[in-house]
Amino acid sequence: MGFARAATRFWKDEHVAITREEVLHVARLARLELTDDEVERLTGELSAILEAVSKVSELDLADVPPTSHPLELVNAWAEDEPHESLPLDDVFANAPAREGDLFKVPPTA
Amino acid sequence: MKIDTLRLTAEEALGLIERKEASGAELHRAYLDAIAERDGELHCYLRTVEAAEGEGVPIALKDVISTKGVETTAGSRILEGYVPVFDATVAARCRTAGLPTIGKTNTDEFAMGSSTENSAYGPTHNPWDPTRVPGGSGGGTAAAVSAGLAPWGLGSDTGGSIKQPSALCGNVGLRPTYGTVSRFGVVAFASSLDQIGPVAKNVRDCARLYAIVAGKDPADSTTVDVPEVVLPEGESLAGVRIGVPKEMNEAEGIEPGVTAAVQRAIELARELGAEVGECELPRSVEYGLACYYLIAPAEASSNLARYDGVRYGLRADAEGYYEMVERTRDAGFGDEPKRRIMLGTYALSAGYYDAYYGQAQKVRTLIAREHAAAFERFDVLVSPTSPTVAFRLGEKAADPLAMYLSDLLTIPSCMAGLPGLNVPCGLSEGLPVGLQLIGPQLSENTLFKAGHALERALGFDPVPERLR
Numbered sequence: 001m002g003f004a005r006a007a008t009r010f011w012k013d014e015h016v017a018i019t020r021e022e023v024l025h026v027a028r029l030a031r032l033e034l035t036d037d038e039v040e041r042l043t044g045e046l047s048a049i050l051e052a053v054s055k056v057s058e059l060d061l062a063d064v065p066p067t068s069h070p071l072e073l074v075n076a077w078a079e080d081e082p083h084e085s086l087p088l089d090d091v092f093a094n095a096p097a098r099e100g101d102l103f104k105v106p107p108t109a
Numbered sequence: 110m111k112i113d114t115l116r117l118t119a120e121e122a123l124g125l126i127e128r129k130e131a132s133g134a135e136l137h138r139a140y141l142d143a144i145a146e147r148d149g150e151l152h153c154y155l156r157t158v159e160a161a162e163g164e165g166v167p168i169a170l171k172d173v174i175s176t177k178g179v180e181t182t183a184g185s186r187i188l189e190g191y192v193p194v195f196d197a198t199v200a201a202r203c204r205t206a207g208l209p210t211i212g213k214t215n216t217d218e219f220a221m222g223s224s225t226e227n228s229a230y231g232p233t234h235n236p237w238d239p240t241r242v243p244g245g246s247g248g249g250t251a252a253a254v255s256a257g258l259a260p261w262g263l264g265s266d267t268g269g270s271i272k273q274p275s276a277l278c279g280n281v282g283l284r285p286t287y288g289t290v291s292r293f294g295v296v297a298f299a300s301s302l303d304q305i306g307p308v309a310k311n312v313r314d315c316a317r318l319y320a321i322v323a324g325k326d327p328a329d330s331t332t333v334d335v336p337e338v339v340l341p342e343g344e345s346l347a348g349v350r351i352g353v354p355k356e357m358n359e360a361e362g363i364e365p366g367v368t369a370a371v372q373r374a375i376e377l378a379r380e381l382g383a384e385v386g387e388c389e390l391p392r393s394v395e396y397g398l399a400c401y402y403l404i405a406p407a408e409a410s411s412n413l414a415r416y417d418g419v420r421y422g423l424r425a426d427a428e429g430y431y432e433m434v435e436r437t438r439d440a441g442f443g444d445e446p447k448r449r450i451m452l453g454t455y456a457l458s459a460g461y462y463d464a465y466y467g468q469a470q471k472v473r474t475l476i477a478r479e480h481a482a483a484f485e486r487f488d489v490l491v492s493p494t495s496p497t498v499a500f501r502l503g504e505k506a507a508d509p510l511a512m513y514l515s516d517l518l519t520i521p522s523c524m525a526g527l528p529g530l531n532v533p534c535g536l537s538e539g540l541p542v543g544l545q546l547i548g549p550q551l552s553e554n555t556l557f558k559a560g561h562a563l564e565r566a567l568g569f570d571p572v573p574e575r576l577r
Binding site: 010011012022023026027029030031032033034035038042045046047048049051052053054055056057058059061064065066067068069070071073076077086090091093094095096098103105106107108109 | 182191192194195273287288301315327330331333337360361392394395396397398399400403405410414417419420421422423424426429430431432433434435436438439442447448450451452454455456460464465467468469470471472474475477481509510514517525552557568
């Protein structure tokens with residue numbers, strides 16, 4: 001695996017090994033058809049990056065609540081009023097394939 | 110009259126229009142001429158807009174911002190040929206304000222990167238030294254403003270994509286408080302972090318553009334009411350309490366020339382009447398980068414799921430549906446989005462969620478708390494924006510972790526949703542150094558005031574030496 005680890009305290013230096021099988025599993029979850037070369041490269045790169053970001057595990061944060069969003073916003077309401085949607089020709093303007101008022105795709109089975 | 114765009118600020122351009130010395134269309138033409146002359150070398154623009162619409166000061170828009178009728182690719186092959194059928198709210202606000210679009214500027218693919226080298230359409234070059242990167246992801250907008258190819262522009266910032274390129278190109282960039290500028294119609298990367306913001310030659314122009322685009326938007330439920338923008342005027346910093354976070358100013362990897370320029374700016378702030386004191390953000394700096402590189406890829410893996418070859422964008426040929434989706438995504442995404450989609454999908458997957466994503470969300474709380482504590486004592490925190498000046502093209506391209514370190518000092522405040530302003534504060538090795546000013550949420554006016562006073566006192570010339 002080709003890239004030099006940045007030697008710094010901002011990353012953790014602990015071995016996390018990602019296997020080829022795990023990469024293929026995650027690629028399937030992410031719907032990415034990777035080439036063999038990409039699978040090999042990502043196996044090394046993801047191991048190194050996961051090692052680095054595992055630094056967050058150094059902290060004991062059992063009592064700290066998670067932050068999912070930087071603002072303390074609760075329920076942004078909007079009036080429930082009908083309004084015009086995009087015309088269908090606009091909706092389909094960038095579609096790779098259209099049939100009538102439907103997006104056309106290859107069969108799922 | 111012949112308009113020289115190299116030094117022209119937006120305020121000066123506005124003066125030309127108000128005095129009827131130039132029209133919006135003439136200004137627009139002058140920028141297109143400058144682009145024809147200088148952009149072959151720099152590649153700031155992915156495409157220009159020939160027709161000038163509006164009688165105001167022309168503007169450059171980062172190519173993550175949807176523009177009705179103008180191709181918008183986010184620097185990705187997967188969106189090649191995609192022509193939005195509606196404007197992003199920020200594009201619509203620029204249109205309403207009469208600002209003609211000059212063109213769409215280059216970006217790292219899906220705004221993922223710190224050098225603009227991840228653009229599927231080739232890198233942008235730094236106008237101060239074309240062998241060097243302009244920073245990223247908004248390298249196109251930043252380089253365009255510095256090279257006089259736009260008086261101002263809009264960028265997007267997730268972990269530093271406005272502030273860091275502004276630092277490397279020597280101009281002023283604001284990442285506003287999360288929620289002050291609508292994200293509607295902007296290609297999403299990490300939704301709890303993404304913010305749109307202005308880039309300009311000086312702080313007043315930056316404030317003017319912020320005033321045009323900021324404000325609550327019914328189409329983006331995360332937007333908030335924004336205090337009225339006050340254009341900065343004074344030169345005094347009397348009464349402003351400036352904190353110098355030790356870890357942000359002494360972090361490993363900050364170049365000596367960067368430290369020296371920032372220290373001079375801090376001294377100057379003191380001379381202008383600011384109360385300057387030291388403070389600490391220990392865990393924000395030490396854990397910020399790791400926290401960001403879990404949360405941002407996790408959100409990206411979800412946001413980028415929409416590129417499936419069904420409704421818009423690239424579609425690869427295949428017999429079956431799932432095969433089509435997987436092939437489309439492999440063919441359409443470049444290396445960095447793939448890396449981040451994989452990392453994010455892994456961090457969110459069963460068995461790893463709590464250890465990675467869940468833990469990173471808790472670190473995010475710590476970072477917000479540390480900043481809140483610092484703002485009990487200080488109005489503004491200062492540090493270098495980037496640990497280094499512009500680095501050479503290719504220098505970090507093969508080493509993702511080294512590239513990620515470029516955003517070490519911009520990331521912590523982004524995690525806390527805080528506004529940050531880059532103001533150029535000098536040169537090191539002949540290249541611009543950026544000073545980062547961070548404030549509490551909705552403190553943009555304070556940042557403009559402090560940035561403006563410092564900018565006046567520093568007297569930095571934003572035109573690259575080789576173009577003067």
